[in-house]
Amino acid sequence: GAVVSQHPSWVICKSGTSVKIECxxxxxxxxxxxxxxxxxxxxxxxxxxxxxxxxxxxxxGVEKDKFLINHASLTLSTLTVTSAHPEDSSFYICSAGAGxxxxxxxxxxxxxxxxx
Amino acid sequence: xxxVMQIPQYQHVQEGEDFTTYCNSSTTLSNIQWYKQRPGGHPxxxxxxxxxxxxxxxxxxxxxxxxxxxxSSLHITATQTTDVGTYFCAGYDYKLSFGxxxxxxxxx
Numbered sequence: 001g002a003v004v005s006q007h008p009s010w011v012i013c014k015s016g017t018s019v020k021i022e023c024x025x026x027x028x029x030x031x032x033x034x035x036x037x038x039x040x041x042x043x044x045x046x047x048x049x050x051x052x053x054x055x056x057x058x059x060x061g062v063e064k065d066k067f068l069i070n071h072a073s074l075t076l077s078t079l080t081v082t083s084a085h086p087e088d089s090s091f092y093i094c095s096a097g098a099g100x101x102x103x104x105x106x107x108x109x110x111x112x113x114x115x116x
Numbered sequence: 117x118x119x120v121m122q123i124p125q126y127q128h129v130q131e132g133e134d135f136t137t138y139c140n141s142s143t144t145l146s147n148i149q150w151y152k153q154r155p156g157g158h159p160x161x162x163x164x165x166x167x168x169x170x171x172x173x174x175x176x177x178x179x180x181x182x183x184x185x186x187x188s189s190l191h192i193t194a195t196q197t198t199d200v201g202t203y204f205c206a207g208y209d210y211k212l213s214f215g216x217x218x219x220x221x222x223x224x
Binding site for chain 2 (some may be wrong): 007015041042043044046049095103104105106107108109110
């Protein structure tokens with residue numbers, strides 16, 4: 001089946017630094033990937049839709065200069081949290097549609113970010 | 117905008133009992149999907165319902181899509197400890213919107 005790999009699985013950083021999270025589709029090509037944020041015991045909040053070769057589409061209220069998304073190839077999307085602050089601490093999950101119903105998602109394992 | 121509401125938020129079940137979680141959308145959906153997230157894990161796709169009134173079963177899990185394609189339910193019979201986790205419905209209109217999830221705990 002479709003596999004989405006996400007790295008790192010967890011990261012701790014200091015306030016003011018930037019953190020990059022990678023999302024790769026291992027056995028399929030993904031022209032579109034989705035980035036979600038999940039707070040403890042809460043649902044998945046769509047942050048942005050990452051489009052290969054073009055700019056990402058951000059959801060309302062998500063700062064595009066804060067959360068930089070790059071989708072340079074059909075198998076890789078990256079999310080960079082710039083100038084991280086403690087309130088950015090969260091679980092970030094990427095996903096991609098693998099074609100068995102284009103809108104059915106395969107999720108990565110997630111990246112837990114802690115900003116000190 | 118599209119909103120997907122899911123109840124109950126928490127479900128504490130005696131092992132062997134049945135329970136149901138419900139999902140309602142503010143708009144008519146093209147399809148509805150269900151995902152399961154184990155504690156500490158990531159969401160895993162369970163099933164997709166597309167047709168009005170559709171019912172699908174996966175062993176002890178029964179999924180139903182309403183006639184108006186605005187609501188759905190997941191019914192689990194004879195709950196087991198392996199059913200622990202959070203079950204999310206996700207409605208697809210022009211984008212996929214997740215419900216708040218039902219977190220299930222099981223007492224032996």
